Each structure stands twice: as structure tokens, then as C-alpha cells.
Amino acid sequence: MSAPVVLLPGDEVPHDRLPTKNSNPLRLGPGLRLLSQPSPKAGDSNHVLTATQAGLLTTDAKRNTVSLLSFPNRRYVPTTNDLIIAQIHHSSIDFFHCIVTPNTAHALLGQLSFEGANKKTRPMLKQGELVYARVQSVGVGAGAEVELTCVNPATGKADGGLGPLAGGMVFDVSTGMAARLIRASSASADETDPVDGLIILGELGRKLESLGGFELAVGRNGKVWVDCSNAGEGSVSVTVAIGRCLQETDQHNLHPHDQKKLVTRILRDMKLVS
Structure with missing residues (x-):
């Protein structure tokens, strides 16, 4: 078994660690960016990838995916296309000013950045309310503004449950756990081959099915919204x-x-199952 590869921001992904036996396009997961693509005319068959954060390099030959598994307790740094759970701090004429992480500048969410929103139908969100949003852009340099959206720019739809989160509760987890939950929730539950060693979502789903199940939204910023x-x-x-x-x-x-x-122990302690 080859030794694990830990990358720091700016490090290049070793070519011998990229999936090679797959005809599908190479897919990049979180923490990586593409600097250049292979050039068949020049006889170059290697992608040039670099890390945008510190983490453990992981590959999935079946899905032809390469990504970085972030360290569990690292500070969240907004990255374009991340799904996050943000809290409304206040609003201005054109924007909602949102808290993404404590002690950082507020992110901007356009008041019309919701499915079907116009000046008459836009949501009237108040301080403390929650939204499930996608990071649309991140500025360059210290203090750069982070912009959020609650629609898919390509379709104008609130894909994946984007938008205001009503009811439920929010729980804090590490950013590493949040990333694992996102990957696990997007894959089929399989105890024989659990994604990142997580079967807890599937187990909770089976145990709580008779009670009506639950809804879950996971933010890369270490927030999990649960509604039952x-x-x-x-x-x-x-x-x-x-x-x-x-x-x-x-x-x-x-x-x-x-x-x-x-x-099993927690559900029994709370008298939810026998």
C-alpha cells in the first residue's frame, strides 16, 4: 500500500496518484484546482492540479475523482461552490448580510438570489433566520467579500434544497465531519463499503423511519440543520x-x-425505540 500524501496550499498533485484507468473525464473534489489540462497534440497526458487547502489526497478510481480530505478541525475558508448554512445578521437595500463563521466578515446574499424572487415575492428574512446557500464567488485578498446564492446559476432553480431553512435545529460539527456527511449523504447507504467510514445516516434513517424520518442539510462551514x-x-x-x-x-x-x-443507545435512552 502506498504511503498517504498530505498536501499544503500550492502543492502540486503527484501525477502517479491520479486515476489513469478510466475513460471518463477527471472530476475534482473540494480542495483542488486545475492549472492546465492534458494536450494530446503535445503528447501530454497529465493534468496539472494544485491544492487550495491543506489535506489528505484521496482518489476514487471508479468515479475517476480526486479530492482533498481536509483535517477534521481546520478553520472553514469559503470556497466557490461550497454548500453552507448561513445566519442572517441584518439586511440592506440589495443584500442580506450573513454570518458564515464567527469573527469573520459577513457574506453577501442578494435579496433576489432565490428561486422565482422579484421585488414583490422575495423572502423577507429576519435577523437570526437561516439559509442553505452556495458560495457564488470569493474575492481576492484580505477582507475580500464572499457572495452567496440560493439558486443554481445555470438553471435559476433552488437545486438541492437551497433557500430559507424553516424550523428544525442546527448542530455544530467539525469541518472534516461536515465534508464526510456531504459525501455520505450523496452516496447510497452501503454498510459493506461505507463512504468515509460513515453509516450513521443510513442507520438513523432505518431506525427513525417509523417516526416519520428526518430532513438534513449539511454546510461545509461545520453546520448541520436537522428537521423532524x-x-x-x-x-x-x-x-x-x-x-x-x-x-x-x-x-x-x-x-x-x-x-x-x-x-441504538441514544434512541433507547431517549425512549424513541424499544
């Missing part, structure tokens, strides 16, 4: 139980077998 409104009178207990499961899995870096035991 279908659980009726027990919605608060179910929501808290899910948040505890996610946070303890993160804090103790639990293996899949221990994740199953944790879900």
Missing part, C-alpha cells in the same frame, strides 16, 4: 437525538460498528 417535523409531538426529542449521534460520532471518530451501537 413529521415526528409530531416527539419531533424535538428525535431532532436532539440525531444531533447527539452526529456530534458524538465526530468527537470520538467512531468506527461503523460503534456508530450502530451509539444510535
